[in-house]
Amino acid sequence: MPQTVVRHESEHLYAAKPDTPEGRALTEALLRLRRAEMLLGNRALHSTGLSNLEFSALRYLVQAKRDGRDMSPKDVIVMLNTSSATVTNVIERLVTRGYLKRVDHPTDRRAHYLVPTEPAVHLVDGAYHDHHSAIVEVINGLDPEDVAIATAVVSRIVERLDTLVSDSTAALQAASA
Numbered sequence: 001m002p003q004t005v006v007r008h009e010s011e012h013l014y015a016a017k018p019d020t021p022e023g024r025a026l027t028e029a030l031l032r033l034r035r036a037e038m039l040l041g042n043r044a045l046h047s048t049g050l051s052n053l054e055f056s057a058l059r060y061l062v063q064a065k066r067d068g069r070d071m072s073p074k075d076v077i078v079m080l081n082t083s084s085a086t087v088t089n090v091i092e093r094l095v096t097r098g099y100l101k102r103v104d105h106p107t108d109r110r111a112h113y114l115v116p117t118e119p120a121v122h123l124v125d126g127a128y129h130d131h132h133s134a135i136v137e138v139i140n141g142l143d144p145e146d147v148a149i150a151t152a153v154v155s156r157i158v159e160r161l162d163t164l165v166s167d168s169t170a171a172l173q174a175a176s177a
Contacts, residue, residue: 056079
């Protein structure tokens with residue numbers, strides 16, 4: 001019984017429902033999408049055998065590698081928004097498991113970069129492959145007009161949510177000043 005509550009909580013709307021049946025159906029679909037994304041994200045994490053912090057660090061470092069960026073342990077501290085000691089432990093566990101290499105900085109003898117190994121890249125890609133492939137498969141099966149409408153709707157929702165994030169960030173900064 002408690003798990004039923006947990007499963008359905010993410011489908012609850014904490015605001016007045018849209019005025020039209022079509023709007024309510026769209027809201028329900030978006031909430032189901034959010035729930036599916038959360039469940040698949042948890043599945044991806046569990047499939048790796050890593051902790052949440054380890055997997056987050058590895059994902060960020062794999063993406064940085066793809067972007068051609070060199071990342072140091074200090075960068076990982078910022079990305080994970082956690083302590084130096086925690087990041088040191090995370091990095092050590094990932095190095096020990098063969099997912100990261102430490103590479104010397106070319107000009108600073110005291111510094112090094114963190115580089116994900118090929119097994120790390122395969123682990124991250126494999127964790128998300130089915131999830132992202134399913135999304136692409138559905139999109140590829142849609143008419144271009146439907147894709148354009150869906151893109152416009154999702155973009156407008158994201159823009160509005162981004163405004164809420166910006167407003168709340170500004171309010172927090174003003175309160176702490």
